[in-house]
Amino acid sequence: xxxxxxxxxxxxxxxxxxxxxxxxxxxxxxxxxxxxxxxxxxxxxxxxxxxxxxxxxxxxxxxxxxxxxxxxxxxxxxxxxxxxxxxxxxxxxxxxxxxxxxxxxxxxxxx
Numbered sequence: 001x002x003x004x005x006x007x008x009x010x011x012x013x014x015x016x017x018x019x020x021x022x023x024x025x026x027x028x029x030x031x032x033x034x035x036x037x038x039x040x041x042x043x044x045x046x047x048x049x050x051x052x053x054x055x056x057x058x059x060x061x062x063x064x065x066x067x068x069x070x071x072x073x074x075x076x077x078x079x080x081x082x083x084x085x086x087x088x089x090x091x092x093x094x095x096x097x098x099x100x101x102x103x104x105x106x107x108x109x110x111x
Contacts, residue, residue, distance in 0.1 A: 020096050024089070025079045029072065035097055039066035057083055064090050 019030035046059050055063075064086050065073050073086070 031093055
C-alpha cells in the first residue's frame, strides 16, 4: 500500500500569495509574498557573526539583493539610491513580513 503523498506544489498554489506593493523612483514595485529562504538563512548567519550591532554595508547589500533582486538594486542604485535609503527599504520590508514585531530582523541592529 502506497503512502499518501503530500503535494506541496498544489498546497502552495492554493495559498493566498499576494505580492506587497511599494513605490520607488516613481515606479510601483512588489515584494515577494514571503521571504526567500536563502535570505532568512543569511540573516541567521549574519546574526551569529555580528550580534546586535549594525551590519556592515556589504551584508546590507547581500540581504537587499536576496529580497529585491540584483537587477532592481542595480537599477535603483543607478538612479541615486543611497546606502541609508537601501537600509530604510530593507527595514520597511522586514516590517511588512513581521508587522509590529520589535524583534523582527533589521539592518540597523536591535537595541
